[in-house]
Amino acid sequence: MTSITSPTAASGTAASATRTLLADGREMLYFDDRGTMSPDREAAADGRELPVRGPSGEVRYDALTGEWVAVAAHRQHRTHLPPADECPLCPSTPGRASEIPASDYDVVVFENRFPSLGPDFAAAPGAPAWGTRGIAGGRCEVVAFTPEHNGTFAGLGTQRVRTVIDAWAHRTEALSALPGVQQVFCFENRGQDIGVTLHHPHGQIYAYPYVTPRAAVMAAAAGQFHEASGGTATLTGDILAKERTDGSRMVAEGEFFSAYVPFAARWPLEIHLVPHRQVPDLAALTGPERDELAVLYPDLLGRLDGLYNSPTPYISAWHQAPVDPAMRRAGYLHLQLTSPRRAADKLKYLAGSEAAMGAFINDTTPEHVARLLRDVPTAPQPTT
Missing domain, CATH: 3.30.428.10 (HIT-like)
Structure with missing residues:
Protein backbone atom coordinates (compact mmCIF):
# COMPACT_ATOMS: atom_id res chain seq x y z
CA MET A 1 0.00 0.00 0.00
CA PRO A 209 -6.15 5.88 -27.63
CA TYR A 210 -7.88 8.23 -30.08
CA VAL A 211 -10.10 11.30 -29.97
CA THR A 212 -13.71 10.12 -29.90
CA PRO A 213 -16.06 11.17 -32.73
CA ARG A 214 -18.19 13.43 -30.54
CA ALA A 215 -15.14 15.15 -29.03
CA ALA A 216 -13.60 15.64 -32.48
CA VAL A 217 -16.73 17.36 -33.81
CA MET A 218 -16.97 19.60 -30.75
CA ALA A 219 -13.26 20.43 -30.84
CA ALA A 220 -13.51 21.42 -34.51
CA ALA A 221 -16.47 23.73 -33.85
CA ALA A 222 -14.77 25.23 -30.79
CA GLY A 223 -11.51 25.75 -32.66
CA GLN A 224 -13.21 27.45 -35.59
CA PHE A 225 -15.10 29.83 -33.28
CA HIS A 226 -11.95 30.56 -31.25
CA GLU A 227 -9.96 31.36 -34.38
CA ALA A 228 -12.73 33.56 -35.82
CA SER A 229 -12.75 35.58 -32.60
CA GLY A 230 -9.04 36.21 -32.89
CA GLY A 231 -8.36 33.90 -29.96
CA THR A 232 -10.35 36.04 -27.53
CA ALA A 233 -13.55 33.99 -27.07
CA THR A 234 -14.71 30.38 -26.65
CA LEU A 235 -17.78 28.77 -28.16
CA THR A 236 -19.03 27.21 -24.91
CA GLY A 237 -18.44 30.45 -23.03
CA ASP A 238 -20.38 32.37 -25.67
CA ILE A 239 -23.30 29.92 -25.49
CA LEU A 240 -23.30 30.08 -21.69
CA ALA A 241 -23.50 33.88 -21.77
CA LYS A 242 -26.40 33.80 -24.22
CA GLU A 243 -28.30 31.18 -22.20
CA ARG A 244 -27.89 33.23 -19.01
CA THR A 245 -29.07 36.37 -20.78
CA ASP A 246 -32.09 34.64 -22.33
CA GLY A 247 -32.97 32.86 -19.08
CA SER A 248 -35.83 30.71 -20.39
CA ARG A 249 -33.79 27.49 -20.30
CA MET A 250 -31.78 28.15 -17.13
CA VAL A 251 -32.13 25.59 -14.34
CA ALA A 252 -29.65 26.81 -11.70
CA GLU A 253 -26.93 29.43 -11.30
CA GLY A 254 -24.09 29.60 -8.81
CA GLU A 255 -20.99 31.69 -8.30
CA PHE A 256 -18.81 29.40 -10.42
CA PHE A 257 -21.23 27.21 -12.43
CA SER A 258 -24.53 27.49 -14.26
CA ALA A 259 -26.90 24.78 -15.51
CA TYR A 260 -29.34 25.02 -18.40
CA VAL A 261 -31.29 22.93 -20.87
CA PRO A 262 -29.50 23.56 -24.20
CA PHE A 263 -31.29 25.44 -26.97
CA ALA A 264 -31.07 22.42 -29.31
CA ALA A 265 -31.43 19.62 -26.76
CA ARG A 266 -31.42 16.19 -28.40
CA TRP A 267 -32.83 14.22 -25.49
CA PRO A 268 -36.19 14.49 -23.67
CA LEU A 269 -34.25 15.43 -20.54
CA GLU A 270 -30.90 17.16 -21.06
CA ILE A 271 -28.95 19.55 -18.85
CA HIS A 272 -25.58 21.18 -19.43
CA LEU A 273 -23.58 22.21 -16.36
CA VAL A 274 -20.84 24.69 -17.32
CA PRO A 275 -18.16 26.51 -15.31
CA HIS A 276 -18.15 30.30 -15.64
CA ARG A 277 -14.48 30.35 -16.63
CA GLN A 278 -12.77 28.33 -19.32
CA VAL A 279 -11.00 25.24 -17.99
CA PRO A 280 -10.06 22.24 -20.14
CA ASP A 281 -10.86 19.53 -17.62
CA LEU A 282 -11.82 18.61 -14.06
CA ALA A 283 -8.19 18.67 -12.93
CA ALA A 284 -8.05 22.43 -13.63
CA LEU A 285 -10.87 23.31 -11.22
CA THR A 286 -9.90 25.22 -8.08
CA GLY A 287 -10.87 24.20 -4.56
CA PRO A 288 -13.78 26.68 -4.32
CA GLU A 289 -15.05 25.59 -7.74
CA ARG A 290 -15.02 21.95 -6.65
CA ASP A 291 -16.80 22.89 -3.43
CA GLU A 292 -19.67 24.49 -5.35
CA LEU A 293 -19.78 21.64 -7.83
CA ALA A 294 -20.20 19.21 -4.93
CA VAL A 295 -23.46 21.00 -4.06
CA LEU A 296 -24.82 21.97 -7.47
CA TYR A 297 -24.24 18.69 -9.31
CA PRO A 298 -26.21 16.42 -6.91
CA ASP A 299 -28.93 19.09 -6.85
CA LEU A 300 -29.37 18.60 -10.60
CA LEU A 301 -29.51 14.82 -10.20
CA GLY A 302 -32.11 15.26 -7.48
CA ARG A 303 -34.20 17.41 -9.80
CA LEU A 304 -34.23 14.61 -12.38
CA ASP A 305 -35.48 12.15 -9.78
CA GLY A 306 -38.03 14.67 -8.54
CA LEU A 307 -39.84 14.87 -11.87
CA TYR A 308 -41.61 11.52 -11.48
CA ASN A 309 -42.49 9.03 -8.74
CA SER A 310 -39.68 6.62 -9.65
CA PRO A 311 -35.92 7.05 -10.25
CA THR A 312 -34.97 8.53 -13.61
CA PRO A 313 -32.32 6.67 -15.67
CA TYR A 314 -29.54 8.94 -16.90
CA ILE A 315 -26.10 9.23 -18.44
CA SER A 316 -23.81 11.76 -16.80
CA ALA A 317 -21.01 12.62 -19.24
CA TRP A 318 -18.11 14.95 -18.45
CA HIS A 319 -16.82 16.49 -21.69
CA GLN A 320 -13.14 17.30 -21.21
CA ALA A 321 -10.71 18.66 -23.76
CA PRO A 322 -8.56 16.05 -25.54
CA VAL A 323 -4.89 15.81 -24.64
CA ASP A 324 -3.74 17.52 -27.86
CA PRO A 325 -2.62 21.08 -26.93
CA ALA A 326 -4.17 22.46 -30.12
CA MET A 327 -7.59 21.19 -29.03
CA ARG A 328 -7.15 22.33 -25.43
CA ARG A 329 -6.73 25.99 -26.39
CA ALA A 330 -10.44 26.29 -27.15
CA GLY A 331 -11.54 23.29 -25.05
CA TYR A 332 -14.08 23.95 -22.32
CA LEU A 333 -15.12 21.50 -19.62
CA HIS A 334 -18.85 20.86 -19.26
CA LEU A 335 -21.26 18.19 -18.08
CA GLN A 336 -23.92 16.76 -20.37
CA LEU A 337 -26.62 15.10 -18.26
CA THR A 338 -29.19 13.22 -20.36
CA SER A 339 -32.09 10.84 -19.91
CA PRO A 340 -34.27 9.02 -22.47
CA ARG A 341 -37.30 9.39 -20.19
CA ARG A 342 -39.89 11.45 -22.08
CA ALA A 343 -42.80 10.83 -19.67
CA ALA A 344 -43.48 8.99 -16.44
CA ASP A 345 -44.14 5.76 -18.34
CA LYS A 346 -42.33 6.35 -21.64
CA LEU A 347 -38.75 6.14 -22.86
CA LYS A 348 -37.24 7.50 -26.04
CA TYR A 349 -35.52 4.81 -28.09
CA LEU A 350 -33.02 5.61 -30.81
CA ALA A 351 -34.89 4.45 -33.91
CA GLY A 352 -34.24 4.95 -37.62
CA SER A 353 -33.60 8.69 -37.78
CA GLU A 354 -31.37 8.84 -34.71
CA ALA A 355 -29.58 5.48 -34.85
CA ALA A 356 -29.03 5.30 -38.62
CA MET A 357 -28.82 8.96 -39.64
CA GLY A 358 -27.73 10.67 -36.41
CA ALA A 359 -30.63 13.09 -36.94
CA PHE A 360 -32.30 13.58 -33.56
CA ILE A 361 -35.98 14.35 -33.05
CA ASN A 362 -36.90 15.64 -29.59
CA ASP A 363 -40.40 14.99 -28.24
CA THR A 364 -40.12 17.77 -25.65
CA THR A 365 -39.30 21.48 -25.80
CA PRO A 366 -36.19 22.68 -23.94
CA GLU A 367 -38.04 25.64 -22.41
CA HIS A 368 -40.77 23.40 -20.96
CA VAL A 369 -38.26 20.92 -19.56
CA ALA A 370 -36.25 23.73 -17.95
CA ARG A 371 -39.39 25.06 -16.29
CA LEU A 372 -40.26 21.61 -14.93
CA LEU A 373 -36.75 21.16 -13.54
CA ARG A 374 -36.74 24.60 -11.92
CA ASP A 375 -40.04 23.82 -10.20
CA VAL A 376 -38.89 20.54 -8.63
CA PRO A 377 -38.79 21.00 -4.84
CA THR A 378 -35.39 19.55 -3.93
CA ALA A 379 -34.45 18.61 -0.39
CA PRO A 380 -31.22 19.97 1.16
CA GLN A 381 -28.29 17.66 0.51
CA PRO A 382 -26.60 15.98 3.51
CA THR A 383 -23.10 17.25 4.17
CA THR A 384 -21.58 13.94 5.29
Missing part, protein backbone atom coordinates in the same frame (compact mmCIF):
# COMPACT_ATOMS: atom_id res chain seq x y z
CA THR A 2 1.48 3.34 -1.06
CA SER A 3 0.31 6.78 0.00
CA ILE A 4 0.41 9.21 -2.89
CA THR A 5 0.11 12.94 -3.21
CA SER A 6 -2.71 13.96 -5.50
CA PRO A 7 -1.46 16.04 -8.46
CA THR A 8 -4.64 18.09 -8.02
CA ALA A 9 -4.06 18.94 -4.36
CA ALA A 10 -2.67 22.45 -4.96
CA SER A 11 -5.75 23.95 -3.34
CA GLY A 12 -4.98 22.11 -0.11
CA THR A 13 -8.47 20.61 -0.02
CA ALA A 14 -8.14 17.49 -2.19
CA ALA A 15 -8.97 14.07 -0.79
CA SER A 16 -6.05 11.85 0.20
CA ALA A 17 -5.31 8.75 -1.86
CA THR A 18 -3.48 5.46 -1.34
CA ARG A 19 -2.43 3.03 -4.06
CA THR A 20 -2.35 -0.76 -4.06
CA LEU A 21 -2.53 -3.66 -6.53
CA LEU A 22 -5.16 -6.34 -6.93
CA ALA A 23 -4.21 -10.02 -7.18
CA ASP A 24 -3.89 -9.95 -10.97
CA GLY A 25 -1.81 -6.76 -11.01
CA ARG A 26 -4.56 -4.24 -11.67
CA GLU A 27 -4.08 -0.85 -10.05
CA MET A 28 -6.45 0.32 -7.29
CA LEU A 29 -6.60 3.67 -5.50
CA TYR A 30 -8.54 4.45 -2.33
CA PHE A 31 -9.67 8.08 -2.05
CA ASP A 32 -10.55 9.04 1.51
CA ASP A 33 -12.85 11.84 2.58
CA ARG A 34 -10.85 14.68 4.09
CA GLY A 35 -9.65 13.78 7.58
CA THR A 36 -10.61 10.10 7.38
CA MET A 37 -8.91 6.80 6.65
CA SER A 38 -10.15 3.31 7.39
CA PRO A 39 -7.99 1.74 10.15
CA ASP A 40 -7.69 -1.60 8.32
CA ARG A 41 -6.59 -0.08 5.02
CA GLU A 42 -2.91 -0.93 5.37
CA ALA A 43 -3.70 -4.56 6.21
CA ALA A 44 -6.21 -5.05 3.39
CA ALA A 45 -4.81 -7.15 0.58
CA ASP A 46 -6.39 -9.04 -2.30
CA GLY A 47 -5.94 -12.73 -1.48
CA ARG A 48 -7.94 -14.09 -4.41
CA GLU A 49 -6.49 -16.42 -7.02
CA LEU A 50 -7.34 -14.61 -10.22
CA PRO A 51 -6.49 -15.68 -13.77
CA VAL A 52 -3.70 -13.89 -15.60
CA ARG A 53 -4.96 -10.80 -17.38
CA GLY A 54 -5.59 -11.28 -21.06
CA PRO A 55 -4.15 -9.11 -23.83
CA SER A 56 -5.80 -5.94 -25.08
CA GLY A 57 -8.50 -6.15 -27.69
CA GLU A 58 -8.21 -4.26 -30.93
CA VAL A 59 -9.45 -1.12 -32.62
CA ARG A 60 -10.60 -1.21 -36.23
CA TYR A 61 -10.92 1.76 -38.54
CA ASP A 62 -14.25 2.49 -40.24
CA ALA A 63 -13.17 4.08 -43.51
CA LEU A 64 -16.72 5.19 -44.33
CA THR A 65 -16.93 7.48 -41.29
CA GLY A 66 -13.33 8.03 -40.27
CA GLU A 67 -14.09 6.58 -36.82
CA TRP A 68 -12.47 3.91 -34.67
CA VAL A 69 -14.41 0.94 -33.30
CA ALA A 70 -13.12 -1.07 -30.33
CA VAL A 71 -13.54 -4.85 -30.56
CA ALA A 72 -13.60 -6.44 -27.10
CA ALA A 73 -15.20 -9.88 -27.35
CA HIS A 74 -13.97 -10.83 -23.85
CA ARG A 75 -16.54 -8.45 -22.37
CA GLN A 76 -19.30 -10.93 -23.23
CA HIS A 77 -18.38 -12.71 -19.98
CA ARG A 78 -18.42 -9.72 -17.64
CA THR A 79 -20.53 -9.66 -14.48
CA HIS A 80 -24.18 -8.85 -15.21
CA LEU A 81 -26.63 -7.59 -12.56
CA PRO A 82 -25.52 -9.88 -9.72
CA PRO A 83 -27.59 -10.14 -6.48
CA ALA A 84 -26.54 -7.87 -3.63
CA ASP A 85 -24.67 -10.65 -1.79
CA GLU A 86 -22.47 -11.19 -4.86
CA CYS A 87 -21.81 -7.54 -5.70
CA PRO A 88 -18.16 -7.00 -6.72
CA LEU A 89 -18.19 -3.37 -5.52
CA CYS A 90 -19.26 -4.01 -1.93
CA PRO A 91 -16.40 -4.24 0.59
CA SER A 92 -14.88 -7.67 1.15
CA THR A 93 -16.02 -9.69 4.16
CA PRO A 94 -14.34 -12.66 5.90
CA GLY A 95 -16.61 -15.02 3.97
CA ARG A 96 -16.55 -13.30 0.58
CA ALA A 97 -13.79 -11.53 -1.31
CA SER A 98 -14.94 -8.83 -3.73
CA GLU A 99 -13.02 -6.59 -6.11
CA ILE A 100 -12.35 -4.29 -3.14
CA PRO A 101 -10.16 -5.92 -0.45
CA ALA A 102 -10.89 -3.39 2.32
CA SER A 103 -13.78 -4.04 4.71
CA ASP A 104 -14.74 -0.37 4.37
CA TYR A 105 -13.89 2.52 2.08
CA ASP A 106 -14.99 6.00 0.99
CA VAL A 107 -14.30 6.08 -2.77
CA VAL A 108 -12.33 3.52 -4.78
CA VAL A 109 -10.97 3.65 -8.33
CA PHE A 110 -9.60 0.49 -9.93
CA GLU A 111 -8.86 -0.96 -13.35
CA ASN A 112 -11.85 -2.72 -14.86
CA ARG A 113 -11.49 -6.51 -14.93
CA PHE A 114 -13.28 -6.58 -18.30
CA PRO A 115 -11.93 -3.50 -20.09
CA SER A 116 -12.84 -2.22 -23.53
CA LEU A 117 -9.40 -0.57 -23.69
CA GLY A 118 -6.07 -1.76 -22.29
CA PRO A 119 -4.23 -3.03 -20.33
CA ASP A 120 -1.59 -2.17 -22.97
CA PHE A 121 -0.92 1.43 -23.94
CA ALA A 122 -0.71 2.46 -27.58
CA ALA A 123 -2.21 5.26 -29.62
CA ALA A 124 -4.43 4.28 -32.54
CA PRO A 125 -2.44 3.87 -35.78
CA GLY A 126 -1.75 7.00 -37.79
CA ALA A 127 -2.81 7.49 -41.44
CA PRO A 128 -5.46 4.73 -41.26
CA ALA A 129 -7.33 3.28 -44.22
CA TRP A 130 -9.73 0.41 -44.85
CA GLY A 131 -8.44 -2.69 -43.07
CA THR A 132 -6.35 -0.78 -40.52
CA ARG A 133 -6.43 -2.28 -37.06
CA GLY A 134 -4.41 -1.69 -33.94
CA ILE A 135 -4.14 -2.43 -30.24
CA ALA A 136 -7.06 -1.19 -28.16
CA GLY A 137 -4.68 0.66 -25.90
CA GLY A 138 -5.65 2.86 -22.97
CA ARG A 139 -7.35 2.28 -19.66
CA CYS A 140 -10.85 1.57 -18.34
CA GLU A 141 -11.42 2.27 -14.66
CA VAL A 142 -14.35 1.74 -12.30
CA VAL A 143 -15.20 4.38 -9.68
CA ALA A 144 -17.12 3.03 -6.67
CA PHE A 145 -18.79 6.05 -5.07
CA THR A 146 -19.71 4.44 -1.74
CA PRO A 147 -19.46 1.12 0.13
CA GLU A 148 -23.26 1.11 0.43
CA HIS A 149 -24.90 -1.17 -2.12
CA ASN A 150 -28.12 0.82 -2.33
CA GLY A 151 -28.39 4.53 -2.95
CA THR A 152 -27.77 7.23 -5.52
CA PHE A 153 -25.06 9.73 -6.35
CA ALA A 154 -27.45 12.53 -5.37
CA GLY A 155 -27.70 11.06 -1.89
CA LEU A 156 -23.97 10.69 -1.21
CA GLY A 157 -23.64 13.91 0.76
CA THR A 158 -21.55 16.97 -0.06
CA GLN A 159 -18.31 15.71 1.46
CA ARG A 160 -18.43 12.39 -0.40
CA VAL A 161 -19.31 14.09 -3.69
CA ARG A 162 -16.29 16.34 -3.18
CA THR A 163 -14.12 13.24 -2.76
CA VAL A 164 -15.48 11.80 -6.01
CA ILE A 165 -14.71 15.07 -7.80
CA ASP A 166 -11.14 14.94 -6.47
CA ALA A 167 -10.86 11.34 -7.67
CA TRP A 168 -12.09 12.30 -11.15
CA ALA A 169 -9.62 15.17 -11.27
CA HIS A 170 -6.73 13.02 -10.05
CA ARG A 171 -7.41 10.29 -12.59
CA THR A 172 -7.93 12.78 -15.43
CA GLU A 173 -4.49 14.26 -14.86
CA ALA A 174 -2.76 10.93 -14.29
CA LEU A 175 -4.36 9.13 -17.23
CA SER A 176 -3.79 12.04 -19.61
CA ALA A 177 -0.04 11.62 -19.03
CA LEU A 178 0.06 7.92 -19.97
CA PRO A 179 1.54 6.82 -23.34
CA GLY A 180 -0.85 6.93 -26.26
CA VAL A 181 -3.82 8.36 -24.33
CA GLN A 182 -5.62 10.99 -26.40
CA GLN A 183 -8.75 11.71 -24.32
CA VAL A 184 -10.09 11.01 -20.81
CA PHE A 185 -13.82 10.59 -20.21
CA CYS A 186 -15.49 10.40 -16.77
CA PHE A 187 -19.11 9.20 -16.77
CA GLU A 188 -21.91 7.48 -14.88
CA ASN A 189 -24.67 5.29 -16.29
CA ARG A 190 -27.62 5.01 -13.88
CA GLY A 191 -30.52 2.60 -14.32
CA GLN A 192 -31.23 -0.66 -16.14
CA ASP A 193 -32.96 1.31 -18.92
CA ILE A 194 -29.55 2.82 -19.69
CA GLY A 195 -27.88 -0.61 -19.67
CA VAL A 196 -26.03 -0.77 -16.35
CA THR A 197 -24.62 -4.16 -15.38
CA LEU A 198 -24.13 -3.40 -11.66
CA HIS A 199 -26.67 -1.82 -9.32
CA HIS A 200 -24.05 -0.55 -6.83
CA PRO A 201 -23.58 3.25 -7.22
CA HIS A 202 -20.55 3.63 -9.46
CA GLY A 203 -19.16 5.35 -12.52
CA GLN A 204 -16.39 4.76 -15.02
CA ILE A 205 -13.41 6.48 -16.58
CA TYR A 206 -12.15 5.72 -20.10
CA ALA A 207 -8.74 6.78 -21.37
CA TYR A 208 -9.00 6.49 -25.16
